[in-house]
Structure formats: structure tokens, C-alpha cells
Amino acid sequence: MSTWVSRMRQAVIGWLYPPACGACDLPLEAARQLVKPFLCESCEGTLVPIGAHYCRICGQGFESASATPFRCGNCGDRELAIDFAVSVYRGSGAGKRLMHHFKYGKQRHLGRLFGVMLDDVWRDERLHGGPWWVVPVPLHPRRLRERGFNQSRELALELIRRAPEGMDLTYQPLLERVKQTTRQAQLDRRERLTNLSDVFEACEKLPSAPSGGARILLVDDVITTGTTVSECAAVLYERLEIGQIAAISVLRG
Template sequence: MIALRTFELFEAAASLLYPPVCTLCSGKTRAGEYLCEQCEAKAMRIVAPFCQQCSEPFEGAIATAFTCANCAHRAIYFDAAVAAYRGRGIVRQIIHEFKYGHQVHLRHLVARWLCAAFDDERLRVRQFDMIVPVPLHPTRQRERGFNQASLLAELLAARVSIPCKPMLKRVRYTTTQTALDRAERMENLHNAFRLRRNSDVRGLHVLLVDDVLTTGSTLSECARVLKRAGAISVYAATAARA
């Protein structure tokens, strides 16, 4: 965390010395922005129709709310998971650079995409008591240097004035999820999370935060732990839907 604060000071100083340029094309952009208007326009928003449970978008003329077959035929413990953007193209590229390229400053852009999830009435009409980031295992967090979900959750919490607390911990180191299918992800994550000592979520409405929703297995397992500990409802928000 100290290293991150040092980076923030360096980031602020650099912004005074160098004019802002687009992260992707190096074209001119406005102060405080990371993409030019042309690149920003390539970020694909999720629009209806989409699954009300996991936000998976569908092609075709579906006029009524629906739940996709993947959600209907398995146990899902979150009440709904909402993402505003498709995890493709520049959105995928920016999130990848943020997580794996140590481009920590991009958290501000990714957090803006995350905040856009509150445009959706599934979140907009809710009153949440707490924001909880999806935790990384300590080994992976040491390797990466930060937990991307925590950074995004803190920025979101400041924006929407909801307390952010790390109520969960990851107690089992799991293999990377990227190459696993849905069933393998669920098995890989079983009993991987636990409520932190002295954490109390009884009677609370909780919002889980992560960077990307792929199959929903991670969010569902976290929601299962929170509900088993007494949370009334658990919704989820992510910056993108893969």
C-alpha cells in the first residue's frame, strides 16, 4: 500500500510535467482523461436484451425481462450481477493493462466504467449498506502488488458514498480461472472464500465489486459466503462482462 501511495504522488507530479495523451493511440486528450474521444467511442456498452441475473447480452428481439439458460440451470447466489460494458476490444485491453501490465493509473478509467453500472435500475433503486471487494489470495496479491477489485471498490465507494470494507478473505490458492470452463471454475472456487474474523454482515444489503464478470462463479461463491453469514441481499457490479 505504501508503494501504491508513492506511485500516486509520482502520478500527480508527472501530470503537471507532461500533457495528457490517449493511452491507446497517443493522441491528444483532455486533462484527467485516459482515452481520446475516438477511442472512448469504441468501448461497447451492454444494451438490452440481456440476462437479468448475470447481464449476459443476447442478440435478437427479446422484449421482456428474462434469465439465461446458464443461470436458470445452476445455483446462483448473487441476486443480480450488473456490468455496463462488454469486455471486448479496448475495454479488455485497458483492463488487461491495468491488472497485468501494472498500469495502476488506469484504475480511474476502469472505475468510471464500473460506476456506469449504477445506470442500471437493478442497482440504481437499491440501498446498499456496504461495498465488498472480491479478495485475492495473499500469494497472488503479493505477485501483482495490488488487488484490482479493492482499488475499484474504493473509488466506487467514494463516488456513491457507501462504506467499503474487506469483509472476505481468500483462504485457498486456486489455479487461474482464465482457461477453465464454467463447471471447472465452480469446482475450482469451492470453499475458496471465508468471512474475515470479526466481520459482521448480518442484516446487511451488500454490493460485491470485481473488475470483470466471466461466468459469475467467483461472485456467486463470494455471495454464498456472505448470505450464509447473514447478509439479506448480495448484488454485484463489475466494470465489464466478458
């Protein structure tokens, strides 16, 4: 997007929402808004990037590189239906507060900040190239009415809008959530692993997969155990010829 269009857009958004940090409410200068919209420097300092060391399957962050192969504490004893997941920040500090305000505080404009934060998923070269069908994890219609928007859809659209040159991304909302469940955040690990069976379905009408199978990029706000994205992947496998399924999230629970 041209700088001019970006500045105009910024001016309109600034008028609608006088810019303040989404985590601590500190008023923000216009120049700061262009770098990291809706995030002050001190809250940015509390974000913990996952960085370079993470599980090549479920995306769980590690403290440092390991020279010897070992079983991942999160996915080593489970079969996930996704090929791999990549997250950007740990779900602590300002990251957690921002996401809470985004989802439960009707602060839809924070989607722009999460879009900027998501830029870092491209550090994983497995995501390069494409084509990918970008599929948001759906909300149950009742929750969608309460919240007014699906946070994963907002993130998927920002991802596509900001993707690096040469990426071939198509927005494809292929999934529905047919059962309302207890919020994953309120459950312990064992409950999370079993809370989600029969929750998702593929939409009735699906596009036909390209030859070699569809390459699917699932988008969620937070990945914790990976169960949600794995359930989504499993229902897509039942209905489509699949080439590969990856999942991305801004935060790692």
C-alpha cells in the same frame, strides 16, 4: 469533488504519468483526460456497452429485448447465491486490453478510468438507495504481493468516491481468498464452474449486520459465468444476516 480539486489531482497524476491511452499508448490532451482519463477516442469507440438488455439475474448482455420470457444461456440451469449482477461493458476490444494492462502491467492509475466506466452501473435502478456494504472480491495474498494491488479494491473505492448523490456506500472488505487457483480466464466454462469451491472465507471479525440484514454489493473487475461472485456470496450467507447481495463489474467476460 470540486472542479479545482479535480484539476489539481489531474495535474499531479499528469506529472506522475504523462497521460497516454491505456489501451494503445497514444498521447492524450489534458482536456481529453478530464472527460475519459487514459482512453483515446478511437479506443473508446471499440468499447461495447452492455446497455439496457441483460439478464435480470446474472447480468449477461442480450442483443435485444425479448418479449417472451426465456432461460438465460448462462444462469438458466444454475443456482447463483447472488440476487443479481450488473456489468457495464463487454470484455472485448479496448476493454480487454485496458484490463490486462491494469492487472498485469502494473498500471494502477487505470483504476480512475474504470471508475468513470463504472458510472454506468447506476442505470440499474435496483442499485439505487442503499445502504450497501461495498465488498471487493479478494486476491490471494501471494498474488497481491506480485501485483501490488487488488484491482477489485481499487474499483470499489472509485465506485464509492464517484457514487451519485444520496447513495449510502460503505467500504467493507469482508472476504479473504484462502486458496490460490488457476486464473479463471485460462479455464473453459465447465472448469470455471468447479474451480472455486473453498477458495473464499469471510474474515474472522465481521461487523454486525443492521436490522433487516446487510445489503452487500460485491465488486469484481470481470464477471464471466458469475461463479466467483456467487461463491463470495455463499460464504457471506454462512456468517452474516443478509438482506440482499448484488454484484457489479466493469467488464462482462
